[in-house]
Amino acid sequence: MSDIPQHGFATRAIHLGYDPLDEQGALSPPLYLTSTYTQDSIEAFDQIRLGERQGYVYGRTRNPTQALLEARLASLEGAEAGVVTASGMAAISATLFSLLQSGDEIVVDQIVYGTAFTLFAQGLTRFGVRAVFADFTRPEAVAAAIGPKTRAVYFETPANPNLRLVDIAAVSAIARGKGLLTIVDNTFATPVLQRPLAHGADIVLHSATKYLGGHGDLLAGAVLGRQEHIDAIRLQGLRYFTGATLSPFTAFLVLRGIKTLELRVQRHSESARQVAQLLRGHAAVADVFYPGLPDTPGADIARRQLSAGGGLVAFELKGGLAAGRTLLDSLKLARIAVSLGDPETLIQHPASMTHASYSAEDRERYGLSEGLLRLSVGLETPEDILADLKQGLDRL
Numbered sequence: 059m060s061d062i063p064q065h066g067f068a069t070r071a072i073h074l075g076y077d078p079l080d081e082q083g084a085l086s087p088p089l090y091l092t093s094t095y096t097q098d099s100i101e102a103f104d105q106i107r108l109g110e111r112q113g114y115v116y117g118r119t120r121n122p123t124q125a126l127l128e129a130r131l132a133s134l135e136g137a138e139a140g141v142v143t144a145s146g147m148a149a150i151s152a153t154l155f156s157l158l159q160s161g162d163e164i165v166v167d168q169i170v171y172g173t174a175f176t177l178f179a180q181g182l183t184r185f186g187v188r189a190v191f192a193d194f195t196r197p198e199a200v201a202a203a204i205g206p207k208t209r210a211v212y213f214e215t216p217a218n219p220n221l222r223l224v225d226i227a228a229v230s231a232i233a234r235g236k237g238l239l240t241i242v243d244n245t246f247a248t249p250v251l252q253r254p255l256a257h258g259a260d261i262v263l264h265s266a267t268k269y270l271g272g273h274g275d276l277l278a279g280a281v282l283g284r285q286e287h288i289d290a291i292r293l294q295g296l297r298y299f300t301g302a303t304l305s306p307f308t309a310f311l312v313l314r315g316i317k318t319l320e321l322r323v324q325r326h327s328e329s330a331r332q333v334a335q336l337l338r339g340h341a342a343v344a345d346v347f348y349p350g351l352p353d354t355p356g357a358d359i360a361r362r363q364l365s366a367g368g369g370l371v372a373f374e375l376k377g378g379l380a381a382g383r384t385l386l387d388s389l390k391l392a393r394i395a396v397s398l399g400d401p402e403t404l405i406q407h408p409a410s411m412t413h414a415s416y417s418a419e420d421r422e423r424y425g426l427s428e429g430l431l432r433l434s435v436g437l438e439t440p441e442d443i444l445a446d447l448k449q450g451l452d453r454l
């Protein structure tokens with residue numbers, strides 16, 4: 059079925075780029091565990107290196123199982139090409155090390171995943187790259203932060219951990235007008251709900267550890283975008299800056315994960331919407347942040363960019379951190395753990411867990427409350443998730 063690329067999201071996630079009749083009728087794509095490849099002549103290796111011939115040489119930069127996953131993820135994000143990596147942080151670092159060099163600046167949103175913040179605030183400075191943090195909910199603040207040395211802008215939307223929303227079209231228009239690249243981490247929304255390239259972004263990143271793998275049993279990353287950028291990220295960022303290659307077996311697991319991605323994200327979203335409504339109506343809750351609530355901050359952006367609210371809910375209790383600790387200790391179904399996008403409902407305290415690498419001053423400055431809790435709503439029976447949360451809240 060050569061016309062699969064014109065089919066729907068779920069059909070492409072399941073069928074794109076592979077015909078079982080090419081592989082003895084094997085319905086599940088083969089797993090290529092080889093580290094190296096032979097060819098029939100030295101000339102063949104020259105032709106592959108020069109891009110005159112499709113083929114494989116060595117597993118650090120290309121592998122057929124990874125290549126199928128890259129083709130499917132690129133299709134799901136509406137990208138020309140993709141490259142997969144050993145983790146989400148590997149996707150971020152391979153991208154930054156390929157596209158930036160000493161003396162460059164990059165404008166970054168104030169609210170990003172904690173370890174990504176550390177890479178920007180501390181890691182890149184060791185190589186002469188300066189991150190300038192700005193409030194991306196105000197596009198004019200992004201424009202003001204751009205200088206003659208800026209090469210790119212970077213943000214997450216919805217952002218980790220408080221789910222704040224950034225207007226992709228507005229920010230990417232500012233960046234494009236100054237000849238800059240727009241890099242968007244789409245981990246929280248997934249391409250089921252949001253495709254940043256369609257709103258003007260140039261590069262999309264994923265921690266495939268999360269919703270794409272979808273079962274809390276792997277670490278992986280992905281970068282999607284134009285061929286020229288993906289080639290640079292593969293042949294520089296992956297091949298020699300990081301070497302952070304995705305194992306073929308993990309690529310096989312992510313291929314299996316994305317077959318149910320649309321179904322899972324829809325279920326995560328519906329359950330999270332119910333959780334957000336429960337929280338919104340409970341006396342112990344001070345504030346709820348959920349893109350699927352009609353009056354959430356940035357609701358107009360959500361309506362333009364997201365087809366549903368997603369599986370993450372952030373909230374604050376009236377009793378602050380002390381109440382948060384009591385709640386976490388009283389939950390019986392939800393597990394206290396970092397990460398997200400698992401079938402299991404997970405709850406965590408960003409200030410002491412995923413965002414502990416922000417200094418207390420930076421958390422204060424950027425509005426990351428000490429009392430904020432982040433809930434990754436799982437795939438359990440929704441009534442059970444709600445009952446567990448309610449019994450914990452009712453004790454406060």
Ligand SMILES: C/C=C(/N=C/c1c(COP(=O)(O)O)cnc(C)c1O)C(=O)O
Binds near residue numbers: 174218279
């Ligand atoms: C413990 C990890 C969490 N997050 C990670 C993460 C990464 C980094 O992804 P790897 O963990 O390197 O696959 C990249 N981009 C985003 C928006 C992320 O949330 C967490 O928040 O709970």
